[in-house]
Amino acid sequence: MLKPDTEALRAPLNAFLDQHLATVENAHLQAAMRYSVDAGGKRLRPLLLLATVATFGGEVEAAMPAAAALELVHTYSLIHDDLPEMDNDDLRRGQPTAHKKFDVATAVLAGDALQSEAFTLLGQLTAQPQVQVALLQTLAAAIGGNGMVGGQVMDMDSQGQTISLADLKQLQRLKTGALLEAAVVMGGQLANVDAATFGALRAFAAHFGLAFQIQDDINDLTKTAAQLGKTPNKDVAEHKATFPALLGLAGSREALQQEVAAAAASLATLNQPAPQLSAFLTYFETR
């Protein structure tokens, strides 16, 4: 049994990801997939899943394939988002983006394979088959046409447009929020939690996801390339709909604080303490 401290799970998670990517036989493809997975991501989504499993007494080690699946999906989405015809980013986490390091065709295919491999990992879980099916349903719904990709299309279509705060929240709920919500829901499914707990977890994830996006928008305006590991001020340059554009910087900081407080309040409705989930709220700079 792994230690229940979330940070302690980072090393076994990375080892698991490494082990899975090593199974890709084509050297060119494996190198491209590895390049982006190993580029120093925070592992937020898988650690959120594992923290949820640990909080509710599930088997953390057995949950590793599901956690890794989330990181593969997240990485695929970043690779495709960075493509020249999409966000056209040359820099990600301080390194050349996949299509710069390799080429566009390799980047498209590495992203495609990472999505498939995420589902391969769900098929490798040792959970009950009905739990595996529930996880499949949650992940696929979170990332498909009415989830992450739908949000990405909304984001693309909103460039240069003025959209309402409600539309911006809906866009971010899909583009970023859906996979974060899937992380805690899948953690709950693996730990076999009750309906009330799912409700609290979904509420937590919804507020966490919004806070996450508001923080990201604020960072884009206020941080340097070195701090961000990517090109700053891109949102303004590309006329993207952002929280600071609609609420101003001070208004965005206030909204961030509100979402973090609401996320904490959601955790407080659980019928047990959840320090490992609360710990994720320290990510935000609410002052």
Added chain:
Amino acid sequence: MLKPDTEALRAPLNAFLDQHLATVENAHLQAAMRYSVDAGGKRLRPLLLLATVATFGGEVEAAMPAAAALELVHTYSLIHDDLPEMDNDDLRRGQPTAHKKFDVATAVLAGDALQSEAFTLLGQLTAQPQVQVALLQTLAAAIGGNGMVGGQVMDMDSQGQTISLADLKQLQRLKTGALLEAAVVMGGQLANVDAATFGALRAFAAHFGLAFQIQDDINDLTKTAAQLGKTPNKDVAEHKATFPALLGLAGSREALQQEVAAAAASLATLNQPAPQLSAFLTYFETR
């Protein structure tokens, strides 16, 4: 219960695909996904799955989501293959390719969403959970890094190279064969066939898949754009490894005939007649 004639399953399959795509809420994304799914494909993979289910007495109607999943995966792979930085095709099935009709970003995202929706459909089956998990394992393995995408990378890397017949067969086994094999294996899983039957089905699919690719290579050399619905002579122009390049046209026709005969022989080892599967062999022009 649907009629066991495979051709009769085309209309309900198309209706099912239509119904599923209608659930995509974003109009722009739905239109792009629909455009390529509705572009007049032969529905070879889903019909192969349904024919297998019917042959072994499975529930054909209940198998529809799995069949549709195969068509969504196939469509996603075509959209991404046609991209400018990949095969750079402007024409597919006689119509502008997705990135020509829409744009590259939309085409990438429509392909991404189609892959996710395929897994959503597997999650919607009413089969036993352990059957659903088996289908998930089969599909994900067939299309990931050691399946379809792996084959696509090999294909890309082989351009301008001289590769052996063994390497070309391995490339095609992954790029095209893996999903065709998944179609009959998933059909067998849904109909709960025994191990010997899986063996015969896999052998049939392996020969069918090779025959399919040899026919495709021959067509590229011998048919007009109007007959193909896509640009002919692309393989030669792009210095692609093909069967005619290695075996000549006459040699390729002979190899095609051998693979079709071997596929028929594989079906003959089944402990029951399989006229619906044999019917797929009439696709090939073996004279």
